[in-house]
């Protein structure tokens with residue numbers, strides 16, 4: 259697996275990372291021992307950059323990732339986690355807390371759940387507009403000073419706030435949704451990350467499975483699946499989006515790859531500072547996704563994909579109104 263720089267840290271990570279969220283929540287039930295094997299399959303395939311957050315499964319996801327890191331060897335994995343989304347157990351409703359006192363308490367709680375003495379990359383998951391970014395990043399910088407955190411990140415941050423944050427302490431990574439189905443970051447934040455040598459970590463790079471060719475219309479999903487509430491997966495929007503995603507199939511067949519691999523390879527070939535973090539509960543899919551590193555897209559392939567999936571091509575919003583709270587602050 260080829261590596262990409264992690265901001266200006268001097269560290270590199272596998273050009274395809276792994277998103278662990280779906281192993282604990284959001285996309286239906288999962289099996290804990292299968293999850294562990296899947297993480298192992300990703301590592302064996304060369305993936306060394308694992309993404310979690312304190313809110314995923316209300317801490318369960320951090321426990322899983324920490325156990326995995328301790329089992330395979332801490333030095334073999336780069337562990338990224340996040341703070342700032344506060345929910346009651348079992349509830350989707352959230353508030354955003356990025357106050358300095360909360361940042362410090364959240365970090366200690368994450369370290370405890372992970373069972374690790376440091377976090378490699380610590381993100382603010384969402385931002386509270388009432389807390390100055392300088393205060394939040396100042397508190398995050400204190401964690402670096404204390405040796406609890408190696409590098410800082412921001413998720414779904416606006417360009418203006420990113421500049422202010424970066425002036426307080428170097429920001430190593432920005433994490434936002436980016437895929438053939440969601441290309442909005444290309445307007446401003448992607449070029450800004452390039453300018454500032456910040457790694458852009460592309461979450462939901464498979465459009466939450468839309469780009470894999472699977473039927474993900476709401477009615478086909480498990481009753482506990484969070485996508486049943488997302489506008490893109492409901493009714494006419496779902497039908498239009500499944501039809502849009504089907505356009506990947508022909509290109510995938512021509513390239514001897516799968517639609518998921520083409521979606522990941524498009525990110526890698528289009529943006530040198532992007533690291534996609536696809537997520538899956540299945541070992542076979544973890545290997546498939548990592549295999550996108552070997553898929554070569556030509557200039558013609560990229561032009562064709564850009565034409566088939568222009569900015570704004572997906573129908574419906576990517577989140578509900580409540581889901582946009584703390585986004586682009």
Ligand SMILES: NC(=O)c1ccc[n+]([C@@H]2O[C@H](COP(=O)([O-])OP(=O)(O)OC[C@H]3O[C@@H](n4cnc5c(N)ncnc54)[C@H](OP(=O)(O)O)[C@@H]3O)[C@@H](O)[C@H]2O)c1
Pocket residue numbers: 276277278279280285309310383413414433434460461462463464465466467468470472518535536537538539540543544546547
């Ligand atoms: N910062 C944020 O606010 C934020 C928000 C969302 C996600 N994230 C991070 O980004 C990571 C990835 O995003 P995501 O999980 O939302 O979306 P994703 O990676 O775009 O898609 C995940 C979905 O695709 C399916 N899938 C994965 N590989 C597949 C393949 N090769 N063939 C068929 N189906 C496949 C998975 O199902 P199976 O499990 O059944 O394979 C799952 O339902 C998350 O795990 C999380 O760490 C961050």
